[in-house]
């Protein structure tokens with residue numbers, strides 16, 4: 001039986017193995033994922049992002065508890081591009097969420113790809129699909145890093161939570177990088193520490209300046225102290241308020257559609273990049289260049305030549321697929 005079919009039957013080990021296949025970009029993963037894909041699109045996906053040490057894992061742990069109290073099943077994808085090198089944060093994530101380890105309705109997976117953003121995004125989306133197909137009601141993606149990764153993750157989630165802390169000054173950086181725009185819900189964690197009010201006020205001011213019309217979701221900044229479980233319910237309610245907003249305005253469907261399109265384009269781009277790399281492997285491209293220099297062809301004719309080769313490759317792939 002395919003791993004994917006075992007995943008659909010709720011086999012946790014099969015799910016872990018399938019995520020590894022996706023992570024390693026194994027060729028089998030394509031067929032497995034095409035079995036998974038029709039069973040996706042049901043889960044509510046929450047992205048949690050912010051600088052290292054802000055308390056993302058501690059808040060994730062608290063949110064898992066909130067959703068479990070509501071009898072919802074939860075999947076967590078903890079993504080840390082740096083931990084492939086340090087190993088540190090992933091260990092932290094495990095420790096922070098330890099109390100849920102024995103709960104069969106909580107599935108936690110850490111991902112540490114080798115710092116390659118494209119691969120990371122693809123693996124993350126793959127892991128989310130697998131958990132979605134497993135029937136998880138809520139899937140939380142925890143990611144660290146600032147800049148593009150956070151914006152990419154906000155594309156992968158229905159609701160994106162940005163976690164900041166007092167005294168870090170990160171908010172200015174984030175505003176510049178466009179992350180404030182990409183987030184829906186805002187938490188100032190470590191509110192037990194000095195300066196929490198200042199950053200909350202600063203954030204509220206910046207969010208007030210976001211362009212908005214009457215039907216827009218008006219975000220509130222929630223103060224939390226994850227280690228004392230303070231503010232966590234408010235935060236969960238704010239996340240649910242955003243979810244409701246997405247549902248009632250029909251924006252949820254828009255986001256899902258945009259996500260499907262984004263994933264399709266990313267996959268296509270990966271496919272084309274692969275092809276481009278492969279045509280430079282033998283002497284095919286060099287011969288074309290020789291002919292260009294000799295004036296025997298021109299860039300347009302040569303491009304058509306490459307496109308014909310591409311179509312040939314596709315035909316080959318299709319007939320291989322049919323032979324199976």
Ligand SMILES: Nc1nc2c(ncn2[C@@H]2O[C@H](COP(=O)(O)OP(=O)(O)O)[C@@H](O)[C@H]2O)c(=O)[nH]1
Pocket residue numbers: 051052053054055056057058059089092093096189190191192193224225226227228
């Ligand atoms: N003082 C204080 N420390 C916290 C709070 N939340 C988390 N921490 C601590 O901050 C450190 C980093 O937390 P973690 O959840 O791993 O952060 P992450 O890197 O964003 O996932 C840990 O030592 C936590 O115990 C908080 O509200 N107040």
Ligand SMILES: [Mg+2]
Pocket residue numbers: 056057058089092093142
């Ligand atoms: Mg963490």
